[in-house]
Amino acid sequence: GAVVSQHPSWVICKSGTSVKIECRSLDFQATTMFWYRQFPKQSLMLMATSNEGSKATYEQGVEKDKFLINHASLTLSTLTVTSAHPEDSSFYICSARVGQTMDTQYFGPGTRLTVL
C-alpha cells in the first residue's frame, strides 16, 4: 500500500522558536495532503488542506500565519509552527490522498511536538 512518512517523529523546542515538520508520500504522488493535530485522548482535528502548487485551505480557527504550510512538490508538504508556545505541544499527523476521493487516504506516523 501507499506509504507516507513524517520527519521528525518527535521534536522538543524552546518557546519562541519555529519548527518545521515534513510529510512525504514515498511511492506515489499526492496532489492533496492534509494536516491534523491531536491532543492527548482526543480525536484528530483537521487543521488545513494542502494542495500542490497553491495556497493551503485552513479550517476555521486555525491561524494561517502561525501554521505555515507549503506543498512545493507532489511528494512533499511541510508544516512550520512559527514562534511555538507550550500550547502548541501536540501530535501532528499528515495524510495524503491517493486519487480524487477522500476514500483512499493514508496517514503518516505523526510528529510529537513538545514546546518547553
Place this chain on the structure above:
Amino acid sequence: EDKVVQSPLSLVVHEGDTVTLNCSYEVTNFRSLLWYKQEKKAPTFLFMLTSSGIEKKSGRLSSILDKKELFSILNITATQTGDSAIYLCAVNIQGAQKLVFGQGTRLTINP
C-alpha cells in the same frame, strides 16, 4: 455543522469478550464512513462503508452502516490484548474533500 459522535468514549473489557463500538453522524452530504484503528502512532485503515446493511468483515472485526438511522457499528469478537487501541470513525463529506472524525473510542482489553 457536520458532526460525528462516537460512543462509548472509553471501554475496558476482558480478553475474549465481544465489543460493539458506535458511531453516529449528522452531515450535510454523506459519501462514505471509515473506521480506523490508532495505536501509538498514525491511524490504520479498517473499513470503508458506503451502502446500508452490507456487512464488511475482516477476521474478528466487522462493521455495518445504517444510512437511514445515520449510524455505524464496529464489532470485535473474541477480543485480544492486541486489540487495545483508539478506534476512530470518520465521515467523508461529498464535495468537501475532507474527513470529519469522531472523538474516538479508547478500547482496553485486559488479560
